[in-house]
Amino acid sequence: MSAMRNSNWDRRTVLRAAMGLAAAGGLAACGGNNGRGGGSGSGKNLVQYFHAYGEQGTEQAIKRYAKAYKDANVSTQWITGENFESKLFSALLTDKAPDLFEFHPQIQLIRSGQVADLTDIIDPVKDDFNQADIASHTVDGKIYGVRMIDDPQFFFYRKSLLEKANVEVPQTLDELIEAAAKLTTDKVKGLFLGNELDPIARPLIWAAGADTLDEKNEIAYHTDGVREGLVKLRKLFTSGDLLLGAPTDFWDPSALNQGLTAIQWCGMWAMPAMQEALGDDLGIFPFPKVTDTGKPSVYNGGWSMFVNAKSKNVEAAKEYVKWLWIDQKEYQEDWSLSYGFHIPPRTSLAESADKLKSGLPAEGVKLFNEYGHFDNIGFTQAMLDAVEDVLGDCVRDNGDPEAALDKADGKVNRELKKLFG
Amino acid sequence: MSTITRSGVSRPAPAKAPRGRSRRGLRGNPTANFWLFTGPFLIGLALFVYVPIGWSLWLSFFDARFTVTPSEFIGFENYQYMLTNDDFVGSLITFTVFAAFIVPTTWAFSLSLALLVNRLRFMQAFFRSVFFLPTAVSYVAAALIWKMSIFSGVRFGLMNTVLGWFGADGIAWLASPDPPWYWLVLVTVRLWLQAGFFMILFLAALQNIPQELYEAAAIDGAKRGRQTFWYITLPQLRATSTAVILLLLVQAYQAFDEFFNLLSNATWGRPPLVELYYIALGENQDYGAGSAGAMILTLLICVVTLLQGKFLGFGRGDESK
Structure with a gap:
């Protein structure tokens, strides 16, 4: 053994070093796998990315619309899991990127040349769109996405539980915290803001009379009102009246439907499922004002179709978007109203949508119109993430709100500097 | 002390080898053989x-x-950004805390499991499996089970x-870092997933310890149990222990899945890989800064591994004594 040692030594060292680096290399090799069937080849094969909608029948519907299109073969990637944006962003860097995808309007997609200009297909019907939706997709006069659905987010509550606890619908954040305390029993928690509180980051800012960014694209969320709101939320978080660690997150109606909470932050999409489970025992209200100068707020989220500017089939993809999301009103109506409830961004469709004209859905539309805040295209995913981290740092963790806001400022300013100079 | 690998099977091999080699001419060239056998692996490794x-370095x-x-070439700006980035530096601290918990715990737990299973006279194969x-x-999958059924925050969680x-x-359990219950969730899930594998390694090493040593110790008056464990079993497991600790450390460095799934949207408890994921592949899409972080991390792993090898002697093998 020892006689062979010298000659073996080099090879072993080589292999050992290689193995060592291989172990370390696992770090570098950690990349996005966008396993995706057929597509980018010749002719008109289009691939579209959708995040997984929770409502029954949505995936089948999207595939049904695609099948009805004759000019191209459109295949759908239904992306499950919670990090749709990460998967989408990394896929967009590869040559296996989708030709078209749904997302929210965010300027970095435009600045990095990842989404195509859709002005020519939207322009003829521009006036039939909710003008706020057009504005939120416009940069320098060009429109980059076609809004499919508007999804207002607000609080849903069980009327019977509030009555039993003798609680009025909260008008301020203080009243909301008080209500949560009164509604909490050993079986039911008073309030559910999502497991990670992230959906209320923006509504809190708006309800405190602030905004994410101002018109000059500078930070507008760092105000005394927002700080006050954060301090109050910390009190709520530690009170034990908040439902935390629930099996489903805020976007799923289960927490309210199954009686885990009396009030839940959720979206209009879940309204049909809640009505089915709870009947008339259901009400809604906006995020209550945080300070005296604030105003109740609703987040008018939603999803839009974008075309990948680097796709080999940009024109074909644009044709498909035009065909489905501009021309096919029947499908647009089906998509907006047959599964979850969404407000159609097309004025003509919204006006003819009988399902949204009475009862609770009509109240939802009213909140959308009265208190709604649309996306700001200059406020990107990275900035949103930084602002959501504020809730992590000083509401879920016991950090100083001012320090948390300063930390977010640093990150947001770095983004703003890169995007707007 | 050098008896572990030479006992039994391996002993006759060197004696036969020269004859075999001269008979088969083609295999006579050790260099060609080396490349033949390692070539495919090395190509894959390189690629x-x-x-x-x-590419990351670039x-x-x-x-x-x-x-x-x-x-746009910006020199060391990314490195400067990462090294002054509290989140990234914090993630290295998170990792250190995690490693300090998980490495000794897994080591001790899998060793005890191996000792228990090794003493079984029947059903050993069953318990091993x-x-x-x-x-x-x-x-x-394990992280989701831990999150949603065992450590769910609702009253009916296990x-x-x-x-x-x-x-x-x-x-x-996972909502807040104060008190830090999330460590309990993180450590238990990893322990459950890893202990069995390292138990098998220890079991193999235990069965490789020559029975003569225990017999000799018994004749010399050593008591079974603590004494033989401390002076025979543990020293005989030195090579395996070192390898296990090294693997555990590397795996702790690579921790990602359970942190990512258990602590979504948390600003605490992010190990380096999760932090780098958020910087490079997540919302930020900053591949420059992400790569700089990966380089810093790779360098750290290399240094730690080399130091560990120096102190614990992994790789020197048995010849060193």
């Missing part, structure tokens, strides 16, 4: 490990936002049900 590492000197083929099975479970029997209030 899937070294090229990405090289990217780390560029302003690479939303692209992996950047053009039962403890080994969790190794086959994916980290993501742990909260148990707490309820004693009249205690339910705990939202």
